[in-house]
Amino acid sequence: MKKLLTLLLLVLPGASFAGSYSMATTGPSYVDGGYFSEGLSVKPYAMYLMPSDDSDNSMGGGIAVDYFFNNYVGLSGLAQWADYKNSTLGNYAADGVLRLPINSIVSPYVFAGIGLHDGTENALIGRAGVGVDVKITGNMGAFGDWTYTFPESGKKDVVDTYQVLRVGMRFKF
Numbered sequence: 001m002k003k004l005l006t007l008l009l010l011v012l013p014g015a016s017f018a019g020s021y022s023m024a025t026t027g028p029s030y031v032d033g034g035y036f037s038e039g040l041s042v043k044p045y046a047m048y049l050m051p052s053d054d055s056d057n058s059m060g061g062g063i064a065v066d067y068f069f070n071n072y073v074g075l076s077g078l079a080q081w082a083d084y085k086n087s088t089l090g091n092y093a094a095d096g097v098l099r100l101p102i103n104s105i106v107s108p109y110v111f112a113g114i115g116l117h118d119g120t121e122n123a124l125i126g127r128a129g130v131g132v133d134v135k136i137t138g139n140m141g142a143f144g145d146w147t148y149t150f151p152e153s154g155k156k157d158v159v160d161t162y163q164v165l166r167v168g169m170r171f172k173f
Helices: 002-016
Strands: 039-051 058-068 073-084 087-099 106-118 123-137 140-151 162-172
Touching: 039 073, 058 087, 073 106, 087 123, 106 140, 123 162
Parallel strands: none
Antiparallel strands: 039 058, 039 162, 058 073, 073 087, 087 106, 106 123, 123 140, 140 162
8 A cells, every 4th residue: 555655646746747738729721611612603693894995895694603623723614695786795714713712701713714705706715813702601602803805816806805894693512
């Protein structure tokens, strides 16, 4: 019994100097598991077309389908139409998208891609832009972005360049 008491008297004071309890806190800077994660989403939107020449601006709309491979990198395909100079102008494009979810609610993004301008004359287009996506619920959000579009040169009935403002909803699946 003496040996046990001696051992306890030697060990217990040593345990009081062992240090404080701590826990490592590492992980992403935002708390999200759904809206800005990988997966498929559909984005209907309204758009405002602003040509570089002095012709009239016009309104239109479109739909995009996005697929994100992770929280940051994705692909987007879109189809959009506008009434321009009394005819329907259509664009069909594929973009690469890079986004940076700041937190679980806001995510700015940049995108660039190529596509087809479909009007009185067809042309290849290049496009690049910036935008922001805002989460409203776990699978629904709103977005707004600006796109600079530069069609293939040398086409008689195609505007040299134009800008597009888009505002719409994003539904994640």
